[in-house]
Amino acid sequence: MHEAVIQRIDIAAAHDGEAELLVTLAYPNGGAAQITLDEFAARTLIETCQAQTPDALIGASWLHVRDALIASSERFAGLPAENS
Template structure:
């Protein structure tokens, strides 16, 4: 199984002007993947890693990123679509 860790973080502006975090995951084979995380996912990631400093996320497992993205998407579970 390929292991990936956070190797870089960058704060960026989303299309609506809100802050997002772009996380670079680096795999043990040298490959990389960029993940864009919204504010809710970033808060979940910070909580899971016990920090609120983006640079302190470096070295954290990709599983923490996955779990934060799941938490972010689950906040909409059971919420009806508005059609807007």
């Protein structure tokens, strides 16, 4: 099965000043997409892939990105919503 892989990694500052990873995925059909990972998701991705540096993520499956996004989102599960 052919799947998307990480093609490029960039580091950017989020609006709150925290570091984010900008992950570019390359698809087998030639398409590309950019995904922004917050600090928690970025750390999860790096740990899951056992990467020593962000650039070491290049070539990893997009499934690791998906799992990092899920882990980041789930850390808020069960917390009460903030009042507007």
